[in-house]
Amino acid sequence: MKLSDFSIKNYQFTLVIFFLLTAIGISAYQNIPRTEDPYFDISAFRINVIYPGADPREMEQQVAKPIEDALRSLDDLKEMLSTSRNSGGVVFVRFDAEVDVDKKFDEVNRELNSIRDQLPAGIQKLEIERINPGFTNIIQYSLVSETASYADLANYAEDLSEAFERISSVRESESWAYPEQQVRVSLNFKKLAELGIQAADVARIVQGESLNIPGGPVEEGARRLNVQTSGQYRSVEEIRNTVIAGTGTGGDLGGRLVRVGDVADVQWDYENQEVMARFNGQRAVFVTANQKDERNIFVTQKALQETADEFEKTLPPNIKMERGFEQYKNVEKRIDRLTFDFALAVTLVLITLLPLGLRASGIVMVSVPLSLLTGLACLYYAGFSLNQLSIAGLVVALGLLVDDSIVVIENISRYLRMGYNRVDAARLATKQISLAVLGCTATLLFAFLPLLMLPDNAGKFIRSLPVAVVFTVIASLFVALTIIPFLASRVLKKDENEHGNIVLQKLMGLIDKIYTPLLHRALQTPKTVVAASLVLFVASLGLAPLMGMSLFPKANTPQFVIEVGLPPGSSLTATDTVVKQVENKLAKFEEITAVMATVGEGNPQIYYNVFQQDKQSNVGELFVQLKEYNDDTPKLLDNIRNELKTIAGANLIVREFENGPPIDAPIGIRLVGPEIETLRELSAQVERIMLANPGTQNVDNPQRTGRSDLRLKVNFEKAGLLGVNSAELDQAVRLAIAGAFAGEIRQSNGDAYTISVRGPAGVRSNLSALDDFHVISRTGQAVPLTQLTTLELDDNLNSIYRFDRERAVLLTAYTRTGYNTEKISNEIAKQIDEMGLPTGYRYKMAGEVKSRQESFAGFGTAILITVFGILAILVLEFGSFKSTLIVLFVIPLGVTGGMVMLFLTGNSLSFTAMIGFIALIGIEIKNSILLVDFTNQLREEGKGLDESIEEAGRIRFLPILLTSATAVGGLLPLALQGGGLYSPMAWVIIGGLISSTFIGRLVTPVLYKLLPPDLQRT
Known part of the structure; x- marks a missing residue:
């Protein structure tokens, strides 16, 4: 091929390209962003x-x-x-x-x-x-004190947050879990009644006076001046002195104007405490920060640490800073583990190359760093980060990128053993094999390219993995056809032993002793061999129901959360009591280093697909940090679950972080219909079904219980007689109890605080304060609220949930250890079908089943593109449908091995396992291309059909074995240590390569005999 000839002839230019690619790759490695998970828009x-x-x-x-x-x-x-x-x-x-x-x-x-x-x-x-997953916080620090006021804690937390935001790579920093300071205007109901003033009028006037409306510019001579109006409060005294004359009947009392201070107590205060937090049982406020896209987490973390170190020196003795969570540790550990996997994979690949000899092996190993650095540079300039998916892609590519180089160098070595000099051997051997190498690489690319087009968020999540493989494999093809021939023409021995080194001789001896006789026998009964392979394929498909399906596995991070849910309507105090019980339980486990508890809302977002729960008095969340994640962690989590079962009156969910797009819970049933009461009855029946299933835990039905509310029942007849509008009455009561926003007060330093107008401070806890509350009739008469209303306990809804503009109920559950989510979901769905739903009501699967349906929806298209793309390449390369069919027949052989390996390793058919099957198609076809192409060449040289098949099988067995062995060696560390995310994919490819390498080396030749291709190429 001209490219390889050019690289051999113009070796100085080839060397320049070699060093240029190396330099660009090293620069990209130093600058590429490093994150725990890939960034993608939702x-x-x-x-x-x-x-x-x-x-x-x-x-x-x-x-x-x-x-x-x-x-x-x-x-x-x-x-x-x-x-x-x-x-x-x-x-x-x-x-x-x-x-x-x-x-x-x-x-x-x-x-x-x-x-x-x-x-x-x-x-x-x-x-x-x-x-946006990019808003995930990379740190969560705590300012801890039992004696400092919330005002002090809040001020220090806000100062730290502002310091973090001055770091260029930080997008946003926030402080959490303390009541905001505000100005509270607490109305005196008796005074309002005496003066005939409406509470709503006070709020309206205060809000009107707080507005800052620019007066516009005026010109005075040569100067242009802006007119400032009197709006916007700057002190509490200004609010107290706001005149409310002209309202009701008491605008002027004995010549004295009525001001806000006459009818209300105005002072600095805090919002009602709706959220509280603790760090390891001590009162705390939290400070979080997230980083901008395409930034290096290690660089950002260093800046955050330096800022925090300086800030910590300014804290008083009674406030401590605790660094509860730092995401960079997860990233560091993941990269370290994958780096170890990578080093181990390189070692295994090197071992598999020994039959080629030390010099040939050394040349092939040059392609490893060069291809990876080039692929990494492409990854960087394409805007991707170095994350767990892209690193896994590079590890996968490691076992594939040497394939082309192995085939080229092995053929060059064979030509040297035939007596050619180094330059001619490099030129002629590369030319002979180049078309097959191009075809092999093209088929491999068509296996991974469709993965770039997988739809939905799951497709976005895994996209950096196939991108890393595609870039690296393309780079390896370029290296194999340029750098490798050049190095071979300069480095390989001139006097190559015609039988090769001792390792090669031993391997060829085994091939002649075992494989060649087996192939000879198989060619005598070709139909039997093909039929047996089809039986194995069909039998392997029968393993699918036994394994079940899943989406994405656990993330295996040393953090988890415990979600706390009390019955709706529970007070913050009641929720806090339960959270404290959970904290006490967790204190028994020495594996735990930090517990960050939040009461009244969820913990700030610290994992990309777990979002913060909304503020509600009946919810809480504990973010737990472990020393490390190891093989004993699942057992530890089960022990914690068992401990928490002793806490009554709350739904406690120990939630591990999972990979992939966000889901409500692993198991979800969504009931849809028009009437809330009917939905409540149906949800109770479905809840019983879910509870009866042995594989479920933490079953949640939001309609399980209602809530009791105090209802002010209005006597509309009396209200009408007295001239009181019922709508105004409702609004007045709402203002008295819940309060009303009445603008802002802005201090000299620019800080703005809310002004809240509401009833006396104790009105929420003591409704007897409403006895003094009056409303003003249309005649100006002050009418006591007690004359118009009576208090009643009323059953009310907790919430109303709607799905696609229809009322619905979402029931959720988690899967017990050792059970398959898909099987449980199917069992529940079957029982709901048997139960039957009334006309107008239906159910839809939610949770993992719904996500899997959306995520797997693109696999059919991806497989079609892969198969037909490879079909087009093979037809173009061979010019024969027979040759194409022979090559493609290896696909079911690989699927057989992949299914068996998944079953033996205890994995399910997960999203990443399916990716493994698609990738396997391109990888295994490469080997058949080499065999069929060489068999065609031998027949074109005039050799007989059987002789060509047996000789091609014998000569091509070694490079096929080596390429498969290097791929297996590269993937083995990922399979053994890659966790639930990578392992299924790696095991599928390993199992498929093993079956297609050994079974395929018999089936492909016998199929060639049954369907001998026409040698006339179009």
């Missing part, structure tokens, strides 16, 4: 709403439904979920995975803005949040 958004005092039905009808109606017409909408709770709710929208996320964000924002005026005026917060 085309989903959360719309968070806070509407104080609203119950779930009001949230659904007045907020959730209007938002859903506004967003339903957007293109590429995949699903829409909403949850309406007391005083707030969430609407979640997800679009097709490949949309432009920034554009969709703008579209969602536009639609929301179009309906803001139609939503209730009492909404305090309506914001859109992007679901």
Whole structure:
């Protein structure tokens, strides 16, 4: 081939290219971003709403439904979920995975803005949040003190957060778990009644006075001046002195104006404490930080540590800083482990090359760093990071990238043994094998290229793995056809022994003694051999139901979370009591180094597919850090689960982090229908089915229990007679209890704080304070609330959940150790089918089953592209459908070995296992191409059919064996130590290579005899 001839002839230029590729690769390795997991956009958004005092039905009808109606017409909408709770709710929208996320964000924002005026005026917060794995925090530090005030802790936490944000690679830093400072205007109900002033009027006037409306510019001579209005408060005293004259009947009392301070207590205070946190049992606030995209986590961590070290020196003695979580340790350990795997793989590959001789082996090993560095450079310039998936791709590529070089160097060595000089041997041998090498590499690329097009978030998650393989294999092809022939023409021995070294002689002896007689016998009964191979293939498919299917495995990180859920309506104090019990249980385990407990909401996001739980008084979460993750960790987690079973009155879920896209829980059943009561009854029946299954644990039914609320029942007849509007009455009560946002106060340093107008401080805990509450009738009369209403206990909904604009209930469960999620889900679905659902009601599978259906949806297309792409290459290379068919017949042989190996190693048919099968197609076909191509060459030289088949089988067995052995050697460390994410893929390829190498070396020749190709190439 001209390329190899050019590289041999112009060796100086070849050397320059060699050093250039090396330099670029080293530079890329030094600069490529390092992260724990690959970065990818999720085309989903959360719309968070806070509407104080609203119950779930009001949230659904007045907020959730209007938002859903506004967003339903957007293109590429995949699903829409909403949850309406007391005083707030969430609407979640997800679009097709490949949309432009920034554009969709703008579209969602536009639609929301179009309906803001139609939503209730009492909404305090309506914001859109992007679901972005890149916002995952890489650190979580704690400021711990039992004696410092929350004000001090908050100030120090905010200062540390600001210091972190000054680091160029930090995107955002936040402080958590303390009540925000605010100015509270606590109304005096008696004074308001005496003066005939409405509580709502106080809030309206205070808010109006807090507005800062620019007056615009004026010109005075040569100067241009901006007119400042009197708006915006700068001190508490200004709020106290705000005049509320002209409201009600008491605008002027004996010549004295009525001010806010006359009817309310105005002072600095804290928001009601809705969240609290502890670090190892001590009161704490948290500080987190995440990094910008395409940054090196080790560089960022170093800057964070230096900043934290300096800041720690400024802390008073009663505040300690604890560094509970640092993600770089996970990344460091993962890279160290894969580096060890890589080194071990290189060693195993080197051992398999011994039959070629030391010089030939050395030449082949040159292709390893050169191809990997070139592939790494391509990975870097394509915008990918060095993460667990791309590193795994490089390890997979390690076993494949030497294949081309082995085939080329082995053929050159054979030509030397035939008596050719080094230059002619390099030229002629490379020319003879180059077309087959190109075909082999093209088929391998077609096995991995379709993986780049897998849809949905699972496809995005694994994309860096096939990209790493494709870039590295392309680089290895270039090296094999340029650098390897050049080095062989200069380094290999001129007087090569015609029988090779001692290792080669031994191997060839074994081939002549075992393989050649077996092949000769197989050629006598070709139909029997083919039939037997088909029987093995069909039998291996029967293992699929025994293994079951799964999506992604556990992440095996030394962190996990414990989710705490009490019955809806439980107080923060009750939730805190349970969380403390969990903390006490965890203190018994010496493997635990830190427990970060949050009460009232979830822990800040510290894993890319686990998002923070919303604020609710009945939820809590404990983020637990272990010393390390090892083989005993699953048993430790089971022991913790058993310990937590003794805590009554709460749903406690020990949740391990998992790879792949986010899911609610491994097992999920979504019931859909119009009536809430019917859904509640059906959910109870389905819950019993789930609880009865021995493989489930932590079954959750959000409609299991209702909540009791105090309801102010209005006497509408009396209210009408007295001239009191019922809507105004509801709004007044809501303001008195829940409070109302009344603008901001901005201090001289620029910090802004909320102004809250509400009833007396104790109104939430002592409703008798409402006895003094009056409403003003249309005639100006102050009417006591007790004359118009009575208090009643009322059963209410915990929440209203909607799926694609219909009411629904989502029941979830987790899988016990030793059980298969898919099998359990199928059993539950079968029992629901037998139970039957009323007309208008249906169920949908959620959890892992739904994610797997979405993730696996692209495999059919990927397999078709792989098979037909390889078919096109083979037809182009051989010009014969017979030759193509013979080569393709090796595919079921590889599948046989892959299925058997998965079964023997106890793995299921997971997402990564399926990737292994697709990759296997291209890898195993390479070997058959070499055999069929050489058999055709021998027949073209005039040799007989059987003679050509047997000679090709004997001569090509060694390079085929070596390429398979190097691939197995490269993948073996990944299979043994790669954990649940890589191991299934590696075992599939290893098993498939073993079966296709040994069984295929008999089946391919006998099939060639049954279907001898036409040698006339088109």
